[in-house]
Amino acid sequence: MSNHTIGKVILAGAGPGDPDLITLKALKYIQTADVILTDRLVSPELIENYASKDALIIYVGKQCSKGLHTPQKDINNLLVEFAIQGKLVLRLKGGDASLFSNILDELEILNTHKIPYEIIPGISAAFGAAAYSGIPLTARNYAKGLRLLTLCDLKTVAENQWNDWATTDDTLVFYMSGQRLQTLVDRFLEKGINTEKGLAVIQQATTPDQKTQVFSFTDIQQKQLPKFDYVPTLIIVGHVVNLHESFNWINEKNSSNSYFDNHKSIIFYAS
Numbered sequence: 661m662s663n664h665t666i667g668k669v670i671l672a673g674a675g676p677g678d679p680d681l682i683t684l685k686a687l688k689y690i691q692t693a694d695v696i697l698t699d700r701l702v703s704p705e706l707i708e709n710y711a712s713k714d715a716l717i718i719y720v721g722k723q724c725s726k727g728l729h730t731p732q733k734d735i736n737n738l739l740v741e742f743a744i745q746g747k748l749v750l751r752l753k754g755g756d757a758s759l760f761s762n763i764l765d766e767l768e769i770l771n772t773h774k775i776p777y778e779i780i781p782g783i784s785a786a787f788g789a790a791a792y793s794g795i796p797l798t799a800r801n802y803a804k805g806l807r808l809l810t811l812c813d814l815k816t817v818a819e820n821q822w823n824d825w826a827t828t829d830d831t832l833v834f835y836m837s838g839q840r841l842q843t844l845v846d847r848f849l850e851k852g853i854n855t856e857k858g859l860a861v862i863q864q865a866t867t868p869d870q871k872t873q874v875f876s877f878t879d880i881q882q883k884q885l886p887k888f889d890y891v892p893t894l895i896i897v898g899h900v901v902n903l904h905e906s907f908n909w910i911n912e913k914n915s916s917n918s919y920f921d922n923h924k925s926i927i928f929y930a931s
Contacts, residue, residue: 667694667747669739669770673757673782677867677892677919679703681788686752686780693750695742697735701754701785701892701920703867716742732762736769743775754892754920756784760810760835784808786833789865789894793872794907797831802899805830811837811844826851831898838863838893845880848897853877858901862894867919870912874904891918 670689675681682690682703690696690710698707700721707717718738720730735751742749753761757779770777786808790797797806807830811817825832826848837844841861855877863871875885 665744665746666775667743667745667749669743669749669751669766669775669777670780671751671757671763671766671777672753672780673755673784674699674702674706674752675783676755676785676788676865677701677703677870678788678792679705679709681783681866682706683780683782686782689748689750689780690752692748694747695738696750696752697738698752699754702752704920706752732765735762736765739766740769740773740775743770744773753782754785755788756782759784759808785835785865785892785894786896789862790833790896792866792870792910793860793862793904794909795860795896795900795904796907797833797896797900799900799903802903803829803831807832808835809833809837810835811840814840814843822847822851825897826853829899831896831900834895834897837895838888838891841888841893841895842885844895844897845877845885849877849881855881856902857897857899858904860896860901860904861888862896863888863891864919865892865894868913869915869917869919870910871915872904872908872910872912874901876902889916892920 672686672689674686687710690706691712693715695716695718696707696711697718697720711717720735722729739749739751751766757763797803809832811834834844857877859875859877861873
């Protein structure tokens with residue numbers, strides 16, 4: 661490979677959903693990229709409104725609840741394939757590019773092939789969801805810190821970890837854990853969580869279809885949680901959740917739409 665033939669890969673966060681929350685730098689690369697490999701949790705409007713008409717748009721999203729999965733090896737191979745052709749390749753990820761993503765696999769393959777790259781941060785779902793539901797994550801006198809977590813693999817959560825989570829004064833934000841919600845609640849109650857703490861379930865955060873539901877652990881002790889549709893779901897646990905009622909500024913609509921399943925501009929799906 662000659663250096664002059666090698667392109668570049670941009671690993672960028674597209675923000676939590678609202679297309680206006682993307683950074684100017686990431687937007688510039690959407691407009692100029694030759695190839696865009698886009699995740700599922702990227703606003704369809706960003707691709708439709710800003711991508712070059714000559715760009716190749718490749719959907720590499722994952723939706724494990726429906727058995728839809730683009731193998732990471734395939735994504736890695738596409739990054740290398742197009743970069744070697746001299747293309748400007750944009751790897752567009754939902755939220756922040758480095759948080760709960762497979763960016764490490766992609767960085768390693770790019771280093772192996774000596775392909776230049778750039779990492780552009782984005783607003784993560786935790787910060788978008790909290791802002792759009794009026795929950796200041798580290799409000800003074802309500803939280804001492806913030807932890808970003810996942811229950812994607814319950815087998816890796818030790819008993820002492822549940823004890824720590826249940827008793828901490830930190831705000832806890834759980835990604836990719838919607839299907840574990842009942843388990844989370846049951847374990848926290850079992851471990852003696854302060855029942856004055858609140859629990860917020862925020863779905864499709866920052867999109868027109870955002871839905872926020874807030875519960876106290878006192879209420880949860882007395883009645884079961886409702887059923888939730890499996891759409892992108894963020895769970896916030898802590899005293900700060902109790903601020904939602906005072907500071908919620910979004911008028912949510914009762915929508916059953918799936919905002920992220922509306923990618924009209926995709927012209928190729930990775931197999």
